[in-house]
Amino acid sequence: MLPAVNGFLDQDFEIIEQPSYTFYLDADKNVVFGYTDKLEAMKQAIYLVLETERYQYVIFSWNYGIELLGLFGKQMTYVVPELKRRITEALLHDTRIQRLEDFDIQVNRNKVLVTFTAVTIYGEIHMQKEVMV
Numbered sequence: 001m002l003p004a005v006n007g008f009l010d011q012d013f014e015i016i017e018q019p020s021y022t023f024y025l026d027a028d029k030n031v032v033f034g035y036t037d038k039l040e041a042m043k044q045a046i047y048l049v050l051e052t053e054r055y056q057y058v059i060f061s062w063n064y065g066i067e068l069l070g071l072f073g074k075q076m077t078y079v080v081p082e083l084k085r086r087i088t089e090a091l092l093h094d095t096r097i098q099r100l101e102d103f104d105i106q107v108n109r110n111k112v113l114v115t116f117t118a119v120t121i122y123g124e125i126h127m128q129k130e131v132m133v
Contacts, residue, residue: 020045020096020122039122042096046118049090050129066090071133076112079133080105083114087129096121 024036025044036044054065067086071079084103091097102117115128 039120039125042118042120042122043125043127045094046091046097046125046127049094050087050127054090063093068131071131074133076107076133079112079131080107083112083131087114087116091118 020041021035021037022041022044024033024040025048026033049064050066052060052065053069054060054067055062056065067090071082071086074082084105088100091100098119098121100116100118102115104115106113110133112131112133113128114131115126118125118127
């Protein structure tokens with residue numbers, strides 16, 4: 001039971017899902033081009049999570065980003081399944097992402113290319129992430 005603070009917690013709460021409307025970022029050119037929403041915003045959100053190292057930036061919650069630094073120098077037999085798990089963990093914090101499927105992992109020396117499909121409330125997004133280990 002939660003303590004009541006001046007009766008505030010006695011009220012019923014309604015959880016409202018925030019819209020995905022956001023700035024459109026051109027990742028290749030590092031510039032902003034207007035706004036985007038829904039599927040395009042989800043592509044951008046997934047990209048940004050996978051490009052942000054978790055726990056490295058005070059501005060982000062500890063639930064935001066992916067842990068990749070600990071994979072450098074490890075054996076591929078450890079990296080491949082762990083990379084899939086870490087991508088899944090990083091992305092499923094977003095309630096708009098329902099599941100990840102169709103993982104394909106290709107290893108080329110010290111590079112790992114992961115492709116997968118993110119099933120979101122707006123549709124499917126095919127993504128890829130290359131990691132140097």
